[in-house]
Amino acid sequence: xxxxxxxxxxxxxxxxxxxxxxxxxPREVVHEVKRRIVDSLGCAYGAMSAPPCxxxxxxxxxxxxxxxxxxxxxxxxxxxxxxxxxxxxLVRYLDCNDTYLSKEPAxxxxxxxxxxAVGEMCHASGRSVIVAMTIAYELQCRLCDAAALRPLGxxxxxxxxxxxxLAAAKLLKLSPEAMAQALSIAGVTSGALRQTRVGEVSLWxxxxxxxxxxxxxxxxxxARRGMTGPLDVFEGEKGFMRVISxxxxxxxxxGERGASFKILDTYIKPYPVEYHAQSAVExxxxxxxxxxxxxxxxxxxxxxxxxxxxxxxxIEIIGRDPEKWRPKTRETADHSLxxxxxxxxxDGRVTPHSFSSKRLNDTALRAxxxxxxxxxxxxxxxxxxxxxxxxxxxxxxxxxxYVFQVDHPLGHPKRPMSDSEVEAKFHQxxxxxIGAYQANxxxxxxxxxxxxxxxxxxxxxxxxxxxxxxx
Numbered sequence: 001x002x003x004x005x006x007x008x009x010x011x012x013x014x015x016x017x018x019x020x021x022x023x024x025x026p027r028e029v030v031h032e033v034k035r036r037i038v039d040s041l042g043c044a045y046g047a048m049s050a051p052p053c054x055x056x057x058x059x060x061x062x063x064x065x066x067x068x069x070x071x072x073x074x075x076x077x078x079x080x081x082x083x084x085x086x087x088x089x090l091v092r093y094l095d096c097n098d099t100y101l102s103k104e105p106a107x108x109x110x111x112x113x114x115x116x117a118v119g120e121m122c123h124a125s126g127r128s129v130i131v132a133m134t135i136a137y138e139l140q141c142r143l144c145d146a147a148a149l150r151p152l153g154x155x156x157x158x159x160x161x162x163x164x165x166l167a168a169a170k171l172l173k174l175s176p177e178a179m180a181q182a183l184s185i186a187g188v189t190s191g192a193l194r195q196t197r198v199g200e201v202s203l204w205x206x207x208x209x210x211x212x213x214x215x216x217x218x219x220x221x222x223a224r225r226g227m228t229g230p231l232d233v234f235e236g237e238k239g240f241m242r243v244i245s246x247x248x249x250x251x252x253x254x255g256e257r258g259a260s261f262k263i264l265d266t267y268i269k270p271y272p273v274e275y276h277a278q279s280a281v282e283x284x285x286x287x288x289x290x291x292x293x294x295x296x297x298x299x300x301x302x303x304x305x306x307x308x309x310x311x312x313x314x315i316e317i318i319g320r321d322p323e324k325w326r327p328k329t330r331e332t333a334d335h336s337l338x339x340x341x342x343x344x345x346x347d348g349r350v351t352p353h354s355f356s357s358k359r360l361n362d363t364a365l366r367a368x369x370x371x372x373x374x375x376x377x378x379x380x381x382x383x384x385x386x387x388x389x390x391x392x393x394x395x396x397x398x399x400x401x402y403v404f405q406v407d408h409p410l411g412h413p414k415r416p417m418s419d420s421e422v423e424a425k426f427h428q429x430x431x432x433x434i435g436a437y438q439a440n441x442x443x444x445x446x447x448x449x450x451x452x453x454x455x456x457x458x459x460x461x462x463x464x465x466x467x468x469x470x471x
Contacts, residue, residue: 007231088210
């Protein structure tokens, strides 16, 4: 696709989404969509009590709509855009939903709550939802391939308004012309600042994509009613390319002329930390095991120093700011390479509890974080994003070195998590909220998604764990 005027890119994307159908999806793509739903629902149930999730839920509760869209885990129904926001915050909060790394990083499963919200609203079939999710992954990841936003001060969620709008338009069965208008309206309002992830990270981190999805859904609902936007939103004089992304073009999209689908290139996270820390966490846990095997124990007071050799993108995002060595919030800690390495080495695991106030303020752990030094390894920078290498060197007070390197963390396409591992992750987060029996029933329903004629019947069976407040 070339950079042309008169809204060619917008029209091309709309035409692609309009013609994509379930029977054009390879079996492995359909299965991968269902894996991502299982994974995302687990993350959502694990985040039910988190502060920004409660706040997002209260916004939805303030606009009750008896025949509206479900806020997951509750008996609340509201507008589709507010449901997309509340549910999207749930999926994102733990920082354990999936990832895609390219010129711009992303968490494409952030699109799933918007797809399910609109699917519930219009009583779409499971197959229609699968197609819409495939489209969302395809567009967001291709945009991430096309241009980096981070160096220009824009956040990756900026692309999410486009992807959620196009997926919603597909579910609503809009014409190609109306789909293009939805993209135009979403795109012209999409800019989100990267400051969300710089320095001390705020609660808004969990909400940033959810807000983009809210805008994408709203733009599509407006286009459905005849609202128009600037079709040259990408190429125009004051359009996206001129103001936000710089020049970009997209290659052949999935399913066209033999091109594969981007969802197959995305990564599921085993640990609730920013993706560039996944391999470092894995290496830290391995080194802890090596120390225990060699010395019979792993006394953190006997660690002299920890060196993390990493790559430039990881250092920029999670290993550079002074706040990363003294995180005060969960949001900063799970985006801190020093903290993630230290807590993995100390505890031998990383779970949501690794970022509790108690752990953040633990004197011994805070001292261990100060022993972490992050340095760039030029070879690793050259390998990225095909590999995400982190090498750890831990030196004890006795002068013994322990070294371990991980190039592709578990969950990477070159080391994919099995279905049973994805289910185990779901149970880790969901069982304490809904019980193992209900969790298994929900997993079974998702695996059968393509045979469900009305996805609202699936969503409205999600177990309730938080009752709507009485005003």
